[in-house]
Amino acid sequence: MSYVSSVFQRIKVRNANEPEFLQAVEEVFKSLEPVLEKHPEYISANILERITEPERQIIFRVSWVDDQGVLQINRGFRIQFNGALGPYKGGLRFHPSVYIGIIKFLGFEQIFKNALTGLPIGSGKGGSDFDPKGKSDGEVMRFCQSFMTELYRHIGPDVDVPAGDIGVGGREIGYLYGQYRRIKGVFENGVLTGKGLSYGGSLVRTQATGYGLIYFVDEMLKHNNKVLQGKTVVISGSGNVAIYACQKATALGAKVIAMSDSNGYIYDENGIDLPLVRQLKEVERKRIRSYLNFHPEAQYIEGCKNIWSIKCDIALPCATQNDISLENAKTLVANGVIAVGEGANMPCTNEAINYFLENKILLAPAKAANAGGVATSALEMSQNSMRYYWTFEEIETKLKNIMVTIHSNAAAASSEYGFGYNLVAGANIAGFKKVADAMMAQGNY
Structure with missing residues (x-):
């Protein structure tokens, strides 16, 4: 059995009830055999097992009151998967299918996606099994306020910066940010991305x-x-x-x-x-x-x-x-x-x-x-840090350049490691190498 296969078997045992996460790991690992042959130092540093184990997993209760006055209970999640490249960055998903395995698969994919953008952002993901469909604005607001009442203590502009995903759009981000600001008492708009343009959001983020x-x-x-x-x-x-x-x-x-x-x-x-x-x-x-x-x-x-x-x-x-x-x-x-x-x-x-x-x-x-979304989120973070706005044309030009560069880097990595023109392998390799090198530089932890 190869080294990669043996590591994957251990990961399967440890995460046996999380098929989506295992699917994501298997897809990445298929590309890494030639990388590990060329870089045995990644094996010595046990990068594969380290990169597949989240740095932190947070699960919490979300209690909220519906329009009939009935107390409802949902489960909230935030996984801070890998911070080697920068503050944890990744969306929040509100959907009935959400459980820890979904969040782990999304967070694992986010490691490589964020690395490919070339921007200084680590990987995180979160969400809840709450379903915003069919809920009134008041119900969504009360849920978001309760969700943020726990989440706020785990996030920050230089710690973890959530955004939207399925079920979390501009309305939800607004309610979440309003509660964060109320609790913290500061206008720290770099803590969330996907915000409205009236309070620190970025042009092009929606698109x-x-x-x-x-x-x-x-x-x-x-x-x-x-x-x-x-x-x-x-x-x-x-x-x-x-x-x-x-x-x-x-x-x-x-x-x-x-x-x-x-x-x-x-x-x-x-x-x-x-x-x-x-x-x-x-x-x-x-x-x-x-x-x-x-x-x-x-x-x-x-x-x-x-x-x-x-x-x-x-x-x-x-x-x-x-x-x-x-x-x-x-x-x-x-x-x-x-x-x-x-x-x-x-x-x-x-x-x-x-x-x-x-x-x-x-x-x-x-x-x-699909890295354009998180890339533009990182551009939103940059604008928040500078207290400045770029024009739609400026941001779209930056976005296009990022996507062209991602393609070029993935194609080059694929060719270098013997896969020909295979962007699946190339994206895995280019993202993995960037994060692995950062992890190696920062020591074993």
Whole structure:
């Protein structure tokens, strides 16, 4: 048994009931054999086991009162995974599926994603099994206030800087920050990112993950003598990442023909009416089936997984983890897909990833392709530190340059370690080496 396999077996025993975390670790470890052969000092320093064990795991009770006056109880989490590169940085997810294994998988992925940005940020992740869907603004506010009443003691601009994720948008960040400010008594706006523009937020932050995904995919296509213009695109999801990926892909000449939510998907062969989707999802908070009220010529199909049966040139899974299974991957390949860009965190199963790579499909891995969100969060932190605002154009230019550099570094790492043009391996290696070197420099702890 190889060294990497033996370490993974120990990690499996220690984290036996956390399949998402183990899936993320296995996917990274597959790329690291040649790195460890070239750098045996990483083995001597036991980097693999150290990097897969969070520095700190915090679990706490969140008590809040609903609109009927009934006391409700949820569970809150914050994992400060790796601080070798800077303050812990990563989003908060509010969703019923959240448990410690989900937060660990997200935090582990965040280690490499944050390293790839080239910015001084470590890795953290958090959230709760609270579901904001169907809750009033008052209920969401009371939950967020209770959540922050515990979380505040573990975070700070130079300690841990949370942001949003699924279920945590501008409304939730506002309530969280308001409670933090009330408790601490200071205007410390560098403690959260994704804030509103009126109190320290950054332009482009809302668009950043979706825009960054398209910039990365566009760079990947160009590297392989292909273009985005004229391509048909299918996007799963209809949140921030999906909406702004759709916007930027359309601006660069592609045609997005399908989007989804957790209930089903819409297929519009004329091209998705994005302003309508934004109105339905961002303003009215309606299900995507309402699209048919305005475009009866479009189709709505129940079951969001079936979106991958639509023939397209480019697939962009932007919803949630394990969105594309091996079966979905086979269907996409059979229908002629040329590229897949992971907008969500770990949206393809490991079996699907392997199938895409075996069939020479261009694959933009999540830890590289969706790093634009956290990169712009770090730019928000910089602006907060300077008490200064950059323009939309300045930040978008910085974002594009970061995504182009991530692609270049991933491609170079892949080539250096014998993987050819394999951005999955390249992103893993480039991110790992940066963090491993920082850990080595700081000693054993």
